[in-house]
Amino acid sequence: MPHAIPPNVSHDTPELDCLDFSGKTTYGDFRDDLVRDGYVVVKHAISAERAGYYVDEIQTWLESFNLGYKRDDPSTVRDECLPIIIAKGLVQAYGAPHESFTWGVRSEPGVIGTFEKIFQTDDLLVSFDAVNVSLAGRLDKKYDEFQPWAHQDQDPERPGFRCIQGFVNLCPNGDNDGGLMVLKGGHLVSQEYHKEFNEEEREFRWTNEMYLFKDTGLKWLADKGLEWVKVNAGPGDLVLWDSRAPHYNVPPRGDQNRFVVYTSYAPASTATKEDLLQKKWLFENTKGHSHWAQGFQPFVEAFVGPKRNGQPDPINTWKPRKPPVLSERAFRLTGIPYINEKE
Ligand SMILES: [Fe+2]
Numbered sequence: 001m002p003h004a005i006p007p008n009v010s011h012d013t014p015e016l017d018c019l020d021f022s023g024k025t026t027y028g029d030f031r032d033d034l035v036r037d038g039y040v041v042v043k044h045a046i047s048a049e050r051a052g053y054y055v056d057e058i059q060t061w062l063e064s065f066n067l068g069y070k071r072d073d074p075s076t077v078r079d080e081c082l083p084i085i086i087a088k089g090l091v092q093a094y095g096a097p098h099e100s101f102t103w104g105v106r107s108e109p110g111v112i113g114t115f116e117k118i119f120q121t122d123d124l125l126v127s128f129d130a131v132n133v134s135l136a137g138r139l140d141k142k143y144d145e146f147q148p149w150a151h152q153d154q155d156p157e158r159p160g161f162r163c164i165q166g167f168v169n170l171c172p173n174g175d176n177d178g179g180l181m182v183l184k185g186g187h188l189v190s191q192e193y194h195k196e197f198n199e200e201e202r203e204f205r206w207t208n209e210m211y212l213f214k215d216t217g218l219k220w221l222a223d224k225g226l227e228w229v230k231v232n233a234g235p236g237d238l239v240l241w242d243s244r245a246p247h248y249n250v251p252p253r254g255d256q257n258r259f260v261v262y263t264s265y266a267p268a269s270t271a272t273k274e275d276l277l278q279k280k281w282l283f284e285n286t287k288g289h290s291h292w293a294q295g296f297q298p299f300v301e302a303f304v305g306p307k308r309n310g311q312p313d314p315i316n317t318w319k320p321r322k323p324p325v326l327s328e329r330a331f332r333l334t335g336i337p338y339i340n341e342k343e
């Protein structure tokens with residue numbers, strides 16, 4: 001059975017003015033790199049010790065499915081022993097968007113504080129997005145399926161600065177360890193690019209907020225002199241990128257796991273009452289959605305649901321195994337407390 005084809009969803013995402021991309025402003029901190037390069041590694045957003053705690057929690061979570069995976073036994077690093085995880089490492093099912101460890105990372109003061117600085121407000125929303133669990137040494141050759149998938153996560157018809165995406169990196173991450181590839185400076189030519197490629201036919205997509213580059217587009221970017229960078233990071237570092245920056249991820253090729261929690265925030269002021277009511281429903285039903293913290297593009301379960309032996313995986317309940325306990329600060333990030341402030 002092929003996956004169900006979901007509808008193509010479009011949303012009028014708000015343009016933001018909290019960062020100046022003209023080159024005329026100096027911030028004196030990580031924002032200078034983010035504005036210039038389209039990405040930045042914010043060092044030690046959480047401590048290495050906390051990162052180690054979350055790695056342990058994720059390993060315990062993987063073992064808790066009782067399929068045979070054991071963190072210290074390399075012979076168990078294969079599909080039969082694990083939740084089904086695609087070659088890109090994204091885990092959107094199995095309740096991962098609302099697991100205790102996922103919310104733990106989203107609630108870390110150093111992560112929230114970084115986004116407060118970007119958006120100049122503490123009234124923020126956080127995305128209920130996936131986690132990435134890319135185990136090293138997969139015996140099922142999972143990563144042989146992997147193809148680079150250079151893309152932007154923003155609608156080409158809506159230019160300008162609209163979204164900062166991020167993840168907290170939990171394991172040591174060097175050249176061989178998979179992770180984010182980003183086209184340095186690519187965000188600054190996005191509008192020019194899309195004027196040039198306006199007529200080029202696009203593949204099927206389930207949301208306009210995703211633009212996949214073809215070889216023609218990649219050549220255009222290379223001719224501009226822009227270069228792909230593998231972003232390395234230490235445990236606890238927060239990696240941020242502008243959604244206009246072309247990017248993709250690569251699987252680990254060495255013996256180091258890659259575990260990250262995607263963390264994307266946006267000002268609460270950018271969401272409508274309708275957005276927040278949808279977000280409330282998603283939160284209360286432990287559903288996930290895209291990197292847009294306003295709650296856009298809930299995961300279409302028929303589309304992202306994992307298959308085991310060709311059938312929906314019976315161990316996937318879409319519920320967290322260890323439900324989160326949210327602090328008052330974390331609960332604000334769900335958007336629920338802001339609903340009554342909206343018209
Ligand atoms: Fe992306």
